[in-house]
Amino acid sequence: MTVVPVKQLLSSSFLRGNSAIKNRISIGEYCSVANTIADVCIVGVGGLGGILAKELASAGLKVVGFERGPVPTLEDYAPRDAVKFLIRPELSDWSKHEPTTTRKKPGDKARIQYRTSPLNVLGGALLHWTGQSSRYMPGDFKLHTNEIASGNAERAKADLTGYDIIDWPLSYDDLEPYYEKFEWEFGISGTGGKNPFAGPRQRDFPVPPLRHSAKMEIFAEACRKLGYHPYDTAAGILSQAYRPPQPYDTRMPERPACVYCGHCNFYGCHVHAKSASLYTVVPVAQQTGNFALHANSKVFHLLSDDKGNATGVRYFDPAGRAHEQRARVVILSAFVFESVRLLLLSKTDHKRFAKGLANTSGYVGRNILAHGDVRAMAAFDDYIINGFIGPGSAAMRIDDFNGNNFDHTGLGFIRGGTIGTSGDGTPATRFDVLPPDVPAWGEEFKKYYTHYYTRTMDLNMQPETLPHRDNRVDLDPRQTDRWGIALPRVTFDFHQNELRLQKYMAGVGERIMKATGASKVWTEEKGRPNRWAGATRMGADPKNSVVNEFCQTHDVPNLFIVGASVFPSMAGYPPTATVAALAYRTAEFVLKQKQWFD
Numbered sequence: 001m002t003v004v005p006v007k008q009l010l011s012s013s014f015l016r017g018n019s020a021i022k023n024r025i026s027i028g029e030y031c032s033v034a035n036t037i038a039d040v041c042i043v044g045v046g047g048l049g050g051i052l053a054k055e056l057a058s059a060g061l062k063v064v065g066f067e068r069g070p071v072p073t074l075e076d077y078a079p080r081d082a083v084k085f086l087i088r089p090e091l092s093d094w095s096k097h098e099p100t101t102t103r104k105k106p107g108d109k110a111r112i113q114y115r116t117s118p119l120n121v122l123g124g125a126l127l128h129w130t131g132q133s134s135r136y137m138p139g140d141f142k143l144h145t146n147e148i149a150s151g152n153a154e155r156a157k158a159d160l161t162g163y164d165i166i167d168w169p170l171s172y173d174d175l176e177p178y179y180e181k182f183e184w185e186f187g188i189s190g191t192g193g194k195n196p197f198a199g200p201r202q203r204d205f206p207v208p209p210l211r212h213s214a215k216m217e218i219f220a221e222a223c224r225k226l227g228y229h230p231y232d233t234a235a236g237i238l239s240q241a242y243r244p245p246q247p248y249d250t251r252m253p254e255r256p257a258c259v260y261c262g263h264c265n266f267y268g269c270h271v272h273a274k275s276a277s278l279y280t281v282v283p284v285a286q287q288t289g290n291f292a293l294h295a296n297s298k299v300f301h302l303l304s305d306d307k308g309n310a311t312g313v314r315y316f317d318p319a320g321r322a323h324e325q326r327a328r329v330v331i332l333s334a335f336v337f338e339s340v341r342l343l344l345l346s347k348t349d350h351k352r353f354a355k356g357l358a359n360t361s362g363y364v365g366r367n368i369l370a371h372g373d374v375r376a377m378a379a380f381d382d383y384i385i386n387g388f389i390g391p392g393s394a395a396m397r398i399d400d401f402n403g404n405n406f407d408h409t410g411l412g413f414i415r416g417g418t419i420g421t422s423g424d425g426t427p428a429t430r431f432d433v434l435p436p437d438v439p440a441w442g443e444e445f446k447k448y449y450t451h452y453y454t455r456t457m458d459l460n461m462q463p464e465t466l467p468h469r470d471n472r473v474d475l476d477p478r479q480t481d482r483w484g485i486a487l488p489r490v491t492f493d494f495h496q497n498e499l500r501l502q503k504y505m506a507g508v509g510e511r512i513m514k515a516t517g518a519s520k521v522w523t524e525e526k527g528r529p530n531r532w533a534g535a536t537r538m539g540a541d542p543k544n545s546v547v548n549e550f551c552q553t554h555d556v557p558n559l560f561i562v563g564a565s566v567f568p569s570m571a572g573y574p575p576t577a578t579v580a581a582l583a584y585r586t587a588e589f590v591l592k593q594k595q596w597f598d
């Protein structure tokens with residue numbers, strides 16, 4: 001390892017004028033440069049970083065992974081501490097040091113927001129995800145073709161002013177083998193062929209669906225009554241003990257089945273039935289001997305040379321000292337906000353990257369997306385639902401109102417979302433399932449809650465959000481993290497298409513709930529942002545996108561971005577199956593570039 005005097009580092013082009021980082025580095029005693037050049041450097045060893053590490057290190061590449069969070073133990077993630085994990089994430093070390101700021105529109109004051117995605121820990125947010133594991137539908141990859149070019153938006157009388165819609169540069173068929181790989185390596189429970197709107201699959205799920213809860217049965221019965229098509233949600237939770245068979249990766253450890261403890265969503269799993277990178281792909285990567293993990297090590301800058309190639313990263317070690325790691329390939333898998341932040345922080349003196357690395361298009365940070373979840377809720381006098389039983393992703397769903405599976409003529413919006421029995425039902429997560437005429441505190445609240453806690457159920461709708469020009473991530477000009485580095489600032493609001501769609505979806509939910517025979521039904525029709533995506537989108541045209549179909553940046557051939565930030569549009573489903581499939585596909589593409597590693 002070479003020790004570079006701090007003075008020399010401070011004179012580099014990046015640090016000129018960046019006094020916050022200058023101060024931070026001068027606190028450390030030296031800045032060192034690793035003499036070895038890694039084949040691949042992974043920034044963020046979370047859910048997807050774990051997949052990349054396994055795939056690349058297993059093929060013999062020398063991989064160095066930087067994870068800004070710690071290596072968690074069972075004792076860290078298994079306790080059911082509702083306050084820490086669910087209600088106040090800012091109490092947890094895994095969230096409190098890396099907030100974003102957020103505002104609805106330019107000109108508003110941005111406030112600090114603590115988030116659980118990314119979860120700053122080895123293995124990332126897949127440690128405590130709910131596990132809904134849906135593949136996108138074939139039509140979800142072709143929004144411009146299917147909605148605009150086809151005349152669908154016009155027939156719907158949708159106002160698409162301000163939106164920026166393109167097709168994905170790949171199709172469902174391109175991703176299908178990688179969806180399968182994810183499902184068989186991570187052990188996804190489900191059953192194929194039951195959802196008439198799903199894309200074709202070559203192979204069924206490796207393990208059968210999870211057991212049904214009362215709310216799943218009630219929902220499915222009501223949907224059938226209305227002529228809809230309920231199916232078991234594919235779940236990243238094992239319904240039976242599992243280890244991947246040949247031809248998948250048999251080095252993965254065998255894991256036991258879910259014990260239906262019910263404390264699932266937002267918690268790590270105490271028996272490892274939840275499909276998390278931490279105890280599936282990460283240990284296999286470590287066994288290869290080719291993967292060097294730096295935990296508690298935050299990357300703060302991406303290095304590039306005059307030819308426009310990525311050359312490595314700068315990071316702080318756990319003691320706060322700055323170092324450089326050189327690499328032949330750099331892969332960002334740091335989740336939406338941080339991937340944008342690092343690209344913007346890594347601008348150079350060269351005109352080409354003066355707006356940020358890989359940002360000649362100006363699209364880094366643009367068109368951030370989030371579902372606008374709405375709910376329909378019901379209270380039952382005749383049934384005990386016991387909604388707390390089982391994992392959050394033991395769920396029935398329908399896709400009759402997803403994508404363009406229904407007639408939009410004259411509705412005033414395009415697209416849709418999946419609808420299903422929602423996540424878990426622990427007391428801390430049910431406090432807000434209250435009819436509008438019941439106060440949220442006091443005697444009346446207690447009376448209602450103690451009687452109806454076991455008798456309520458809610459439906460969750462995940463309406464899509466279209467890419468809008470006003471929604472973006474940039475660097476906050478005022479607020480910094482504990483290192484003195486600008487926080488990512490999120491500017492996001494729902495616009496006309498979302499507001500109409502959310503209201504419509506809440507109405508469908510209400511119809512289904514009424515068909516259950518519930519005593520009381522009410523809805524929440526204004527969406528809450530959830531499941532972030534977009535902001536470094538993929539596309540065929542380098543002028544209006546950041547990466548190509550292999551998640552390779554158009555501008556910097558040896559720089560990749562893996563994660564939901566590459567989505568040009570989001571479907572009405574959660575993202576993980578799709579981002580995982582993209583991660584496997586990217587790893588395969590990198591391995592084919594033999595000329596980089598000779």
Ligand SMILES: Cc1cc2nc3c(=O)[nH]c(=O)nc-3n(C[C@H](O)[C@H](O)[C@H](O)COP(=O)(O)OP(=O)(O)OC[C@H]3O[C@@H](n4cnc5c(N)ncnc54)[C@H](O)[C@@H]3O)c2cc1C
Nearest residue numbers: 044046047048068118120124125130131132299574575576
């Ligand atoms: C409560 C919850 C429930 C969810 N449920 C579902 C679900 O049901 N279905 C679904 O499809 N998806 C779900 N998700 C989303 C799912 O967790 C993500 O899709 C998945 O984790 C994405 O993987 P990732 O690697 O992109 O991000 P992460 O897993 O969050 O990993 C990013 C990693 O990068 C690290 N990092 C960031 N910046 C730096 C830096 N500068 N230097 C070093 N390291 C860095 C972070 O510490 C983190 O470990 C859920 C998420 C949450 C929070």
Ligand code: SF4
Nearest residue numbers: 258259261262264269
């Ligand atoms: S419900 Fe199942 S998967 Fe979820 S934490 Fe409990 S045992 Fe694990």
